[in-house]
Amino acid sequence: MTPRTDAIDVRPVTEPEFADWTRALNTGFLREPTVPDDVLDARRSQFVPGRLLGAFDGGRCVATFRSFEQELTAVGGAPVPADAVSNVTVSPTHRRRGLLTRMMTRDLAAAKDRGDVVATLIAAEYPIYGRYGFGPATWAAEWTIDVPRTGLDPRWAGPEDGGRVDLVDGEDIRKLGPELHERLRRVQPGAVSRDELWWKLATGAVRFWASWNEPFYAVYRSAAGEVEGMVVYQADDNWGDGKQPLNTASVKWLTAVTPAAERALWRYLCSIDWITRVKTGWRAPDDLLPFFLPDPRAAAITTQADWLWVRILDVVRALEARTYEAPGSLVVEVSDRGGLTGGRYLLEASEDGTGSCTPTTRSADLALEVGELATLWLGDESAVRLAALGRIREERAGAARKADALLRTSRRPWCPDVF
Numbered sequence: 248m249t250p251r252t253d254a255i256d257v258r259p260v261t262e263p264e265f266a267d268w269t270r271a272l273n274t275g276f277l278r279e280p281t282v283p284d285d286v287l288d289a290r291r292s293q294f295v296p297g298r299l300l301g302a303f304d305g306g307r308c309v310a311t312f313r314s315f316e317q318e319l320t321a322v323g324g325a326p327v328p329a330d331a332v333s334n335v336t337v338s339p340t341h342r343r344r345g346l347l348t349r350m351m352t353r354d355l356a357a358a359k360d361r362g363d364v365v366a367t368l369i370a371a372e373y374p375i376y377g378r379y380g381f382g383p384a385t386w387a388a389e390w391t392i393d394v395p396r397t398g399l400d401p402r403w404a405g406p407e408d409g410g411r412v413d414l415v416d417g418e419d420i421r422k423l424g425p426e427l428h429e430r431l432r433r434v435q436p437g438a439v440s441r442d443e444l445w446w447k448l449a450t451g452a453v454r455f456w457a458s459w460n461e462p463f464y465a466v467y468r469s470a471a472g473e474v475e476g477m478v479v480y481q482a483d484d485n486w487g488d489g490k491q492p493l494n495t496a497s498v499k500w501l502t503a504v505t506p507a508a509e510r511a512l513w514r515y516l517c518s519i520d521w522i523t524r525v526k527t528g529w530r531a532p533d534d535l536l537p538f539f540l541p542d543p544r545a546a547a548i549t550t551q552a553d554w555l556w557v558r559i560l561d562v563v564r565a566l567e568a569r570t571y572e573a574p575g576s577l578v579v580e581v582s583d584r585g586g587l588t589g590g591r592y593l594l595e596a597s598e599d600g601t602g603s604c605t606p607t608t609r610s611a612d613l614a615l616e617v618g619e620l621a622t623l624w625l626g627d628e629s630a631v632r633l634a635a636l637g638r639i640r641e642e643r644a645g646a647a648r649k650a651d652a653l654l655r656t657s658r659r660p661w662c663p664d665v666f
């Protein structure tokens with residue numbers, strides 16, 4: 248028999264409950280439940296009244312949910328207001344009684360009322376969020392580079408393009424990073440905004456965990472002296488038999504706004520003495536990296552997975568926020584079990600790439616669930632593929648090809664962040 252859940256209160260968390268909420272969060276993520284005071288103080292900056300939800304059973308927090316303001320870059324570069332969902336946990340003593348559903352339903356309704364266009368999250372596991380109208384909208388890949396096999400000249404002494412790579416410290420990254428990331432996200436569909444706390448956490452100035460290993464920070468400047476890229480990486484200490492260095496450099500993140508910066512930073516990582524392997528961290532699935540190497544096979548994809556999940560809350564504003572690859576029109580019948588934005592819509596894309604979207608009574612070209620629309624919205628997935636899988640339905644022959652011509656982009660969307 249399923250235990251009764253009506254006695255469990257799902258509601259916004261108050262400031263005095265924050266410590267209990269954080270303990271429950273750590274429990275759900277299988278981390279040490281006791282939270283030291285300094286870590287708790289650091290985490291307190293994320294307390295925004297109304298945006299932290301908890302489930303309480305007999306006064307004890309048994310489930311957590313946090314959402315925060317974010318901007319997500321649409322195709323074409325426009326930032327759209329997003330409800331970013333994070334810190335979702337239900338304690339193992341209270342699982343599968345509908346607590347996540349209660350918290351999610353409440354949060355999405357509030358986001359819709361606030362006027363957010365989408366909700367976003369990085370899913371811990373694939374099967375959780377589709378039921379709430381989310382769809383996987385960007386993918387990510389991690390490569391491992393076998394440096395001796397790359398064919399790169401081991402005598403490399405710096406960029407050949409007149410630019411330079413400099414080692415810097417965390418404070419420099421906090422100064423230079425935000426502007427660089429803003430440049431990236433203005434042109435990178437799928438990228439999300441970062442606040443000041445993001446930069447502090449990324450450089451150890453604020454710590455959410457008891458341990459911190461200071462990484463290496465390097466910046467690429469163009470011949471004109473402009474910062475165009477930066478990389479943060481760590482190295483292990485591994486020596487093989489025969490006194491051979493076999494060290495791995497693991498990239499935490501690499502941001503580049505020009506191909507020259509990208510090329511120089513990967514080249515730099517592959518040139519560091521003792522480093523025989525580079526693990527790239529999560530990159531765009533169509534990253535240029537392999538083709539910077541004379542032998543692209545030296546970079547092998549070691550992980551590939553869905554990354555950013557999107558829940559469209561307002562079909563009209565979402566479709567009008569992005570640009571289109573070709574002029575044309577499409578009628579979509581969107582079903583939304585969550586009752587937030589279902590309906591039949593006419594999308595019309597103009598010669599200049601802008602689009603207009605209006606509710607319509609015309610007959611539909613494509614019928615799909617709101618989660619599938621999210622999967623198509625950032626341009627990554629093919630409607631033809633989704634139709635072949637039976638995930639969307641063509642109401643008019645050829646409609647999926649027509650949708651692809653409008654929606655797909657030449658480069659894939661990418662979200663560099665975990666949140």
Ligand SMILES: CC(=O)SCCNC(=O)CCNC(=O)[C@H](O)C(C)(C)COP(=O)(O)OP(=O)(O)OC[C@H]1O[C@@H](n2cnc3c(N)ncnc32)[C@H](O)[C@@H]1OP(=O)(O)O
Pocket residue numbers: 275276332333334335336337338341342343344345346347348349368369370371372374375378
């Ligand atoms: C954005 C982020 O924060 S991602 C992090 C998500 N958190 C975690 O993975 C931490 C460990 N897991 C958990 O804390 C919990 O299992 C949660 C939060 C994933 C799910 O919470 P629950 O309260 O058990 O979910 P709830 O009871 O509301 O389930 C609703 C439905 O989703 C299904 N479901 C829930 N979790 C999963 C899962 N991990 N895999 C498959 N199905 C799932 C349930 O079976 C249920 O299905 P039904 O409607 O067909 O009966």
